Amino acid sequence: MAAPMDTKTSSETFTIDFVNKQFGSDLKKLQLVVNVYQTHKEKQANLTKQLSLASSEAPSELEQGIKNAEKARSDVRKLRDRNDRLYHEIQDQTRDLSTVVKETSALSAEISELEQLTKYLQCVKKVDTTSSQIEVLLQSDNLLKSVDKFAELSALYTNLGTSKCHNMVKYVKDTTIYWYKNLKNKIASEFEETLKQMKWPLVAMSIKAPPVQNTAEAKTKMELLFKQLLKLQLPSSLQGEVEQLPSCVASMPGIRIPILPLSLMVKPLRRRFKYHFFGNKQTNDLAKPEWYFTQTISWIRDHLVFLEQRVQPLLLEAGTQTNVKTEFMVAMTTLVMEKMLTDLPELMNDDHQFSHLVDEALLFDREMRMSYAYPTCLPGALHVLSQDTYxxxxxxxxxxxxxxxxxxxxxxxxxxxxxxxxxxxxxxxxxxxxxxxxxxxxxxxxxxxxxxxxxxxxxxxxxxxxxxxxxxxxxxxxxxxxxxxxxxxxxxxxxxxxxxxxxxxxxxxxxxxxxxxxxxxxxxxxxxxxxxxxxxxxxxxxxxxxxxxxxxxxxxNDMLSTLVSQVAMDVRSRGKPYKDDRWISLPHQKEMTLGLSTSACEMLLVLKDHLLDVSELVSKPVFTHFWEKMAANLNQYIFEEVILRNKFNQGGAGQLQFDMQRNMFPLFGEYTSKPESYFKEVKEACFLLNLNVGSAILLKETLYEALHTLPREPDRISQAKAALSDVGVFKLTLDQSELVLSLRTHMAT
The missing domain is CATH 1.20.1310 (5 helical Cullin repeat like)
Structure with missing residues (x-):
């Protein structure tokens, strides 16, 4: 019951507010009631119409949505049925084809195996064919083409490097090595014979060899054989199995086997080296390592021109960057290192022979590096001596x-x-x-x-x-x-x-x-x-x-200080009479001719003698330090012991200045153009002692005001320093300057 009552009250309230808002208290506006009624009636009609349209359209859209959903459900059902049907068909097809697949897989594997076998047989055939061709070419003395065929065989081995057919790889490897040795022996024998005709190696002979016939022909043949040997190269993986370094130097970093033609050229030199320095010959003497070092240097010197003029152009023509000079020196150095490693264990108990070997090895290495530009990056005799034991x-x-x-x-x-x-x-x-x-x-x-x-x-x-x-x-x-x-x-x-x-x-x-x-x-x-x-x-x-x-x-410095102290002590001991002179009662210089104080003669004479003696005993730089220290010592002595401990009349001040400027300072004038700069305190004290009376009085008053008027003012201090500078005093402090002025007895006019 409460709810309707509240609603009615709300409606009435809304109506009252609406009427008051539309018409107010003006009764004349009541005639507008009809207009208001018509306006709201039209709004009501519009709203009713819109509601009617909405209620009629909604069912049609909803029905369309339901139809679409039904269609989608039907499509899904059809797809599921189709999927099941395809699955069963695939299963049936798989069962039907499984036998065929097995048969096909077996055939495919067999085909693959046959293909591998075919390639294997082709490879074998290639090796056999190439091998036969090399044999035929060798029989017909066609070395050039046989080397080309060997290059094909070598390339085949390189291509098979990663193959899992180990037997095939071994077969190709063995065949390659076999023909390498055969070809090498065949060409090497001709090459060595040709080198002999060209008088290689170029060593001194006690019996003069007959002149070479057909030099141009021998040169041409040598070049041809050299190029063939250059082509006759094993794959790098096989070189170590065929060509091996001596075991004692094999572990040395940087040691390498020379290229084949150069290796053959070094062979007779190696044979000679072994004969003379490894056998029972007198030249194999542990006490004479210089023999094999000198021999090696001689061989290098004698053969470099031939190598650079005859061999290096062949390498450039072949497109290789090998430096024949360096390769030859490496081969010769390897011989020396091998010899050193053989002898050193026997020399370990003999210091003198070991030291002699070291001396000769150093000379050899220095000559190789400096005279023949043997690269520092390549091993030499010192690499042997660098081994820990040696x-x-x-x-x-x-x-x-x-x-x-x-x-x-x-x-x-x-x-x-x-x-x-x-x-x-x-x-x-x-x-x-x-x-x-x-x-x-x-x-x-x-x-x-x-x-x-x-x-x-x-x-x-x-x-x-x-x-x-x-x-x-x-x-x-x-x-x-x-x-x-x-x-x-x-x-x-x-x-x-x-x-x-x-x-x-x-x-x-x-x-x-x-x-x-x-x-x-x-x-x-x-x-x-x-x-x-x-x-x-x-x-x-x-x-x-x-x-x-x-x-x-x-x-x-310690010895120099001791020397200065010793000399200074002697000079000071001779200066006691000078220190105790009656400076306060000496006659004025106008009354007598000034000369060196008698009391200073011995002191200065001893000083002069000591300076001369020390200058003859020590080096010039040391003596410079000596006289500078000596001057500083004497400066301190004269200033503290002579000047500050005495009173000076005008004659005494003049005599002191004369002694210093005309006698003491010139003793050091032989060593410097401005000796007085090493006696600054003494020089400035002499200036103050001989300053004219008026200036001295004014300066003393200025110093007194600056030092004794409290509080001390910076301006007075600056004025006092400026006053000292005006009279040429820069080293002495204000207190020292005042003290020196106080030593004057002639301050009154």
Whole structure:
């Protein structure tokens, strides 16, 4: 009951609101009621019409949708039936065809097998046919075509390389090797005979050979046979089974078998080498390795022109990039390496013979690399010595012999004499015999290991050099400590040696060889800790010899300071009368002619003698350091002991200035154009002591105001410094300048 009541109330409320909104309180608007009624009646009619249309269209669309769904269901049913029917048909067809498929598969496999068999037989036939053709061609002496046919056989083996028909591969391989050997023997015999006609190898003969007949014909035949041998190449996978290097050098990296024609050309030389240096001949002498090294170099020298003029053009014509000169040197070097590896085990117990072999091997390798441009990337005699066993022995011998030589140098009665003391231009460094010999020894060691193929091995020799440098430094210290006379020739010779060694090591540190070793050492050390890029390595901040340079420089500076102290002590002891002179009561210079103070004569004379003696004993660079330190020491002595501890009248100030400017400074004028610049405190103190009275008073007042007026003002300090600069005082501080001015007794006019 509540609901209808509420609805009615709502309708009434809506009606009241509608009437009020349409007509308001104006009664005249009631005449518009008809219009309002007509308008709403039309709206009602439109809505009724739309509803009628919607109700009539909806059933037709719904019916169409139902029809479509029914059709789709019918199609699905038909497709399912068709699928079932096809499935059963396929099953029936499969059962019917299974027998046929089995029969067909068997036939297909049989056909495939027959095809493989056919190919197999074709391959066999190809091999047999080619083999027969080669045989026929050989019988007719047609070597050129037989080599071409062999190339076909070789290509066939290469194509069969991945085949699983192992028997076939073996058959082709054996056939290829068989004909290779036959053809090689056939052509090689003719080739060797032709080479003999051309007097190959070009070796010295005790009996003069008869002149060659038909030289042009022999040359043409040699070229033809060379080209045939060049074509007669086995596949790379077979070369190792036919042509083998000697077992002792086979493991050497970079060693290779020469091309076939060159191998045949080397054969007589190899035979001669074996005969002379491996047999029972007197030339096979362990104590004379230079014999086979020299012989090898001679053969290389004698044959290079022939190889470059006659053989290299044939290789270029064949389109190969082989360098016959390099290949020939590799073959000769292989002989040398084989000989070294045979002899070295017997030499391990004889240090002198082992060392002699090393010396000769170094000379041989250097001549090969420098005189004949043997590539550094290819193995040589030093690769044999780089093997661990022999390298350790070499390193041990170098250390032993170097130590023995060092003992001899230090014990020589001329150890501390200069070798060039009678040649002034050469003896500027004044290096004693032991110092010069020691650095020569180190340089020799560097030259010996410089050509080693591995930087790691070079670094081990470098460690040996550093060890020898430390040993030599310790010995220098021992001799120095046993030298009681500091001014003796031996003490100065040790000082010269320390300077010379440090100076040479600085030069070595900048050499490309040692810079490369330093880089390798840094990279190798870094790689053991962590992976670093080149940009992370502070290359150039350190060198290999930094520690040794520091130690020798310390020894030099220590000895130089001791020498300066000794001389300064002697000079100061002679300067006591000069220090105690009566500077306050000396007569004015206008009253007398100035001359050197009597009390300074002995001091300056001793100083002059010491400067002369030391200049004759030490090298020029060391003496430069000496007199500079000596000047600094005397400057301090005169300023602190003579000037600051005395009072000066006008005569005393003038005498001091005369003694310094006309006597002390000129003693050093022989070594520098401006000796007074090394006595700045003394020079400036003399200026202040001899400054005219008026200027001195004004300057003293300026200094007093700047130093003693509190608070200290920067402007006053600056004015005081400017005042000192105006009178030529730059080194002395404000306090020192005031103190010097206070030493004047002649401040009143």
């Amino acid at each position: 390298f350790r022995k070499w390193l041990h011998i170098e250390h032993k012999f170097a130590t023995e030589k060092l003992d001899g140098m230090m014990s020589s009665y001329t150890a501390w004499d200069s070798q060039y003391k009678h040649i002034a231009d050469v003896d500027e460094q004044k290096v004693p015999e032991c110092g010069d010999s020691f650095m020569t020894l180190l340089l020799t060691i560097t030259d010996r290991y410089k050509s080693l193929p591995e930087p790691a091995l070079q670094l081990e020799f470098l460690d040996l050099q550093l060890e020898l440098l430390e040993d030599f430094r310790v010995r220098l210290n021992q001799v120095k400590n046993n030298t009681h006379n500091i001014l003796s020739g031996q003490y100065c010779a040790i000082l010269n040696t320390a300077h010379f060694v440090a100076d040479v090591l600085r030069e070595w540190s900048e050499l490309v060889f040692f810079l490369q070793l330093q880089y390798f050492k840094m990279v190798n050390t870094s790689s053991t800790k962590q992976s670093l890029s080149e940009d992370d390595i502070p290359f150039g901040y350190t060198t290999l010899f930094d520690e040794m340079i520091s130690l020798y420089s310390h020894l030099e």
